[in-house]
Amino acid sequence: MDKKVKVYSTPTCPFCIRTKQFLKDNNIFFEDVDVAADQEAAKEMMQRSGQMGVPVIDIEGRLIVGFDKEEIKKALGM
Amino acid sequence: MKFPAGAGHFPPRPGNGGNMYDLIIIGAGPAGITAAVYAARKKMDFIVITGDIGGQAAWSGDIENYTGYQFVTGPELVSKFEEHMRKYAIETKEGEEAVEIKKGPAGVAVRTTKGAYEAKTVIIASGKKSRELGVPGEKEFKNHGLTYCATCDGPLFAGKDVAVIGGGNSALDAALQLMRIARRVYLITNAPAFTGDPVMLEKVRASAAVTSMVNTEIKEIIGGKMVTGIRIKKDGTEPTLSVGGVFVEIGLIPNAAFAPEVDKNGAGEIKVNCRNETSVPGIFAAGDVTDVPEKQIIIAAGEGAKAALTAFRYLSRMR
Numbered sequence A: 001m002d003k004k005v006k007v008y009s010t011p012t013c014p015f016c017i018r019t020k021q022f023l024k025d026n027n028i029f030f031e032d033v034d035v036a037a038d039q040e041a042a043k044e045m046m047q048r049s050g051q052m053g054v055p056v057i058d059i060e061g062r063l064i065v066g067f068d069k070e071e072i073k074k075a076l077g078m
Numbered sequence B: 001m002k003f004p005a006g007a008g009h010f011p012p013r014p015g016n017g018g019n020m021y022d023l024i025i026i027g028a029g030p031a032g033i034t035a036a037v038y039a040a041r042k043k044m045d046f047i048v049i050t051g052d053i054g055g056q057a058a059w060s061g062d063i064e065n066y067t068g069y070q071f072v073t074g075p076e077l078v079s080k081f082e083e084h085m086r087k088y089a090i091e092t093k094e095g096e097e098a099v100e101i102k103k104g105p106a107g108v109a110v111r112t113t114k115g116a117y118e119a120k121t122v123i124i125a126s127g128k129k130s131r132e133l134g135v136p137g138e139k140e141f142k143n144h145g146l147t148y149c150a151t152c153d154g155p156l157f158a159g160k161d162v163a164v165i166g167g168g169n170s171a172l173d174a175a176l177q178l179m180r181i182a183r184r185v186y187l188i189t190n191a192p193a194f195t196g197d198p199v200m201l202e203k204v205r206a207s208a209a210v211t212s213m214v215n216t217e218i219k220e221i222i223g224g225k226m227v228t229g230i231r232i233k234k235d236g237t238e239p240t241l242s243v244g245g246v247f248v249e250i251g252l253i254p255n256a257a258f259a260p261e262v263d264k265n266g267a268g269e270i271k272v273n274c275r276n277e278t279s280v281p282g283i284f285a286a287g288d289v290t291d292v293p294e295k296q297i298i299i300a301a302g303e304g305a306k307a308a309l310t311a312f313r314y315l316s317r318m319r
């Protein structure tokens, strides 16, 4: 079963790029939310995660702040 | 901090006959990754222990001075480095950091955030990290309006008033990025003048969105859930400046506190000779964590290669 994955990111943040690359390498589909372009999404990310750092990864509603490979793997059941 | 009694006699490692490793590489930035490639090609029995893959190179935006690439982004170059490393089956402990290393009679004991290891040689390639202000509120508000990466988090501060702390190139660079996004940028240094590149300084000065402040100290970061302001000290008064974001760009410090035994210079960098030997036999160091004169990706990579070859020679002599 594919899990629903969403990545809140900015185009310039290196660990956002690496997070997305990691997901792609593992054939995980995700919705890419550019919080630099979308102010509403930025607000949503800040409200949901209670902080302002990117990336924030939403895996089935579970939020992971930062490119934490181990946590991402765990949440995805990899 | 002391190692627990009996350190140096860790339980035998499965698959390695209870022997200690030839080498442990601490860090996987350009220096550590290159050292790992060289060590793999010399068929050394080694592991890499590292906080992350890529180090500062992953944070570099556009790189135009790594031979073979006229232009490459930091993340792209790091992916290439990682791919090269993964070509060899290198045991990499990512997300794990060295806490203390200690030279013993047989080898070097390495205690980490997750375990303990021992090796005949160690290469310290732990690079540098952002210097902190060391003021109240800094830790509490990290990622709650205070950040060390303007490139990453800048866009989240659209329309806000923000402060950039620092007087060098990285501070000017942050101000240049933020003056296009934020409503007002206070560029603040405790020095009497900004020291960065004159061309950048001119651009910053020309912007109506930037207010520069010299001889100004930061005393405290204040806020509720998120940053709402900073208390500053200027001309004997301590006013509060209301800002929704604080970007700290006051330079870098070497990650060398876990190696108390090796000699360091005044800046805390590990002293090495041209063979990457430190003051402790069997402990080598490479890249930005050392007193090597220039801090660049290509230099760190070259230093990592040298350190691995020196460690290899050292091991050959031990046999």
Ligand SMILES: Cc1cc2nc3c(=O)[nH]c(=O)nc-3n(C[C@H](O)[C@H](O)[C@H](O)COP(=O)(O)OP(=O)(O)OC[C@H]3O[C@@H](n4cnc5c(N)ncnc54)[C@H](O)[C@@H]3O)c2cc1C
Binding pocket: B026, B027, B028, B029, B030, B031, B032, B049, B050, B051, B052, B053, B054, B055, B056, B057, B058, B059, B060, B061, B062, B063, B064, B065, B066, B096, B097, B098, B099, B125, B126, B127, B128, B129, B255, B258, B286, B287, B288, B289, B295, B296, B297, B298, B300
């Ligand atoms: C914004 C920015 C832009 C830059 N642009 C350029 C450029 O265009 N061209 C250029 O040549 N250079 C550039 N540099 C400099 C370049 O990135 C560094 O010189 C280079 O990355 C140094 O490599 P290193 O391997 O020595 O250290 P680092 O890259 O700092 O890597 C250190 C590694 O050690 C790990 N580590 C740290 N502490 C521990 C510990 N206790 N235990 C285990 N692991 C640990 C870290 O996780 C990391 O993986 C830039 C730097 C920055 C910050």
